[in-house]
Amino acid sequence: MGFYQLAKTMPLVIVVIYLSLANVCLGARKLTSLYQPPPMALTYHKGALLEGNLPLSILWYGEFSPPQKSIIADFLLSLNPQKENLGPSPANSFVSHWWNTIQTYLKRAGKSDARIVLANQVSDRNCSLGKTLVKSQISRLARRVHTKPGGLTLVLTAKDVAVEGFCMSNCGFHSSNVKEKSVLIWVGNSEIQCPGQCAWPFHQPIYGPQTPPLGAPNGDVGVDGMIINIASLLAGAVTNPYGNGYFLGSDGAQLEAASACPGMYGKGAYPGYAGELLVDRSTGASYNAQGVNGRKYLLPALFDPVTSQCSTLV
Numbered sequence: 301m302g303f304y305q306l307a308k309t310m311p312l313v314i315v316v317i318y319l320s321l322a323n324v325c326l327g328a329r330k331l332t333s334l335y336q337p338p339p340m341a342l343t344y345h346k347g348a349l350l351e352g353n354l355p356l357s358i359l360w361y362g363e364f365s366p367p368q369k370s371i372i373a374d375f376l377l378s379l380n381p382q383k384e385n386l387g388p389s390p391a392n393s394f395v396s397h398w399w400n401t402i403q404t405y406l407k408r409a410g411k412s413d414a415r416i417v418l419a420n421q422v423s424d425r426n427c428s429l430g431k432t433l434v435k436s437q438i439s440r441l442a443r444r445v446h447t448k449p450g451g452l453t454l455v456l457t458a459k460d461v462a463v464e465g466f467c468m469s470n471c472g473f474h475s476s477n478v479k480e481k482s483v484l485i486w487v488g489n490s491e492i493q494c495p496g497q498c499a500w501p502f503h504q505p506i507y508g509p510q511t512p513p514l515g516a517p518n519g520d521v522g523v524d525g526m527i528i529n530i531a532s533l534l535a536g537a538v539t540n541p542y543g544n545g546y547f548l549g550s551d552g553a554q555l556e557a558a559s560a561c562p563g564m565y566g567k568g569a570y571p572g573y574a575g576e577l578l579v580d581r582s583t584g585a586s587y588n589a590q591g592v593n594g595r596k597y598l599l600p601a602l603f604d605p606v607t608s609q610c611s612t613l614v
Contacts, residue, residue, distance in 0.1 A: 341608045342560065344409050347544025350483065350537065351411040355419040355451035359441050362427050362458025369421075371518045371595070372456070375527050378591030379416045393578065393613050395591040398531075401602040401611060402557065405539045405546055408605055414538050416452075420445045427461060434464045439475070442484040449481040452537060454530070459489040459522055467494035472529045474537040483541045487529045491522025499525025501565070501574040501586075501598075509572040515585035517596040524598065531599050532558035546605075557602050561610035564601035569612070574598075578614055588613045 356376060360369065378395035403413045422445045429437050442453040457463055463486070465473075472487035490498035496506040502516040502524055516524035536556035539546040547554035566575025566588055577586040580596060587596035604611040 341605060342546045342548045342557065342603055344546050345544045347542050349406055349409055349411050349539060349545050350452070350541050351406055351414050353415050353417050355417050355448050357420040357445035357447040357451065357453050359445050359453065359455045360421065360423040361441060361455060362461045363425055364456070364458060368520060368523045371520065371523050372526065372530070373418065374592050374595045375597055376416055376418060378595065382592060393589055395589045395597060395599065398589055398599050398602070398613055401604055402535055402538055405557065405605055419447065419451065431460060432462045438463065438486045439484065447482065453482065453484040455484060455486040456526065457488045459491040459493065461488065462493070463488050467497055471498035472533050474533045476542050478542055483537050485530065485533045485537055487526050487533065489522040490525055495521055495525065498529065511572060514574065515583060517580065517585040517587040517598060527597050528600055535602060558600045560603040561601035564610055564612060565598055566612050566614050575612060576614065
C-alpha cells in the first residue's frame with residue numbers, strides 16, 4: 301500500500317523539500333518551505349483517476365461534537381455545484397469553484413467529472429484501538445465503513461489521538477489498495493498536539509515570524525485546520541489515487557495538485573503570510589471560500605494545469 305503524505309507546514313523556509321518515507325510518500329505543503337513556482341506542469345502518468353460519482357464514507361475516531369462533524373460534512377457537500385443561493389460572495393469564491401480546478405485535471409485526461417457523494421458514517425467514540433495508532437491501524441479503521449470499490453474513505457482522528465508520524469512528519473496522508481480499488485484519506489485534529497504545524501495560519505507557527513494568527517472561519521482552530529488538510533489530500537487522492545496519476549517529481553517524492561503550492565491561500569502570499577483573504581465582518585475570521593449553509597472555509601492554492609501556476613480563489 302502506498303502512502304501519500306501532507307507534511308506539516310511552517311511559515312519561514314528556504315527550499316521546497318521532498319520527503320521520502322518507508323512507504324511511497326508525496327511531497328507536502330510545508331510552512332518551512334519557501335514557495336517557488338514548479339518549473340514544469342504536473343504530468344499525467346496515465347494511471348487511473350477517481351471520476352464520476354464518488355461515494356465517500358467517514359470514520360470518526362474519538363470524540364467529535366455534532367458542530368464539528370457538521371463543519372466537515374458541509375465542506376464535502378460544498379464541493380458539488382449548488383443550485384440554491386449561497387448568499388453574497390465575491391465571484392469565484394465558492395468551494396465548488398475551487399474544486400473546478402480538479403475537474404480540469406480529469407477532463408484533460410479524458411475522464412468524467414468527480415462528484416462527491418456522502419455515504420456511510422461510522423463513529424468510534426471510545427477509540428477501540430486505543431489512542432496511539434500506527435499507520436496500519438488507519439487502514440483497519442477504514443475497512444469498517446465498507447466503502448464501495450472505487451470510492452473514498454475518510455478517517456478522521458480526534459484531538460487527543462496520536463498517530464504515527466503526526467506532527468513530526470505529516471498532518472495527514474492518502475493511500476490506496478489497487479487490488480481492492482480502495483482509497484483512503486487520514487487527517488488528524490492538531491488542536492492540542494501541533495496547531496502551529498498543522499493548523500497554520502489559525503495558530504502561531506512554531507518557527508519563523510510570529511505574526512498574529514488568523515481567525516478560524518468556523519471558530520474551531522483544530523477543525524478549520526483539518527479542512528485545509530482534507531482539501532489538499534482530497535485533491536491529491538482524486539488526481540493521483542494510486543501513485544501513477546498527476547504528479548511532479550520522482551515516485552518516492554511526489555508533489556500533487558495542492559502540495560505543489562505550499563502555504564498559499566490568497567493573492568500575494570509569501571512565507572509566513574497566507575495572502576490577501578476575505579474577512580467576515582461579524583467575526584473577523586479570514587476565509588477564501590463559501591459553502592453550503594452559509595459556511596466559510598480557507599482552502600489551499602491548487603496548481604492550475606492550464607496556466608502551470610499556483611492558483612488561489614481570491
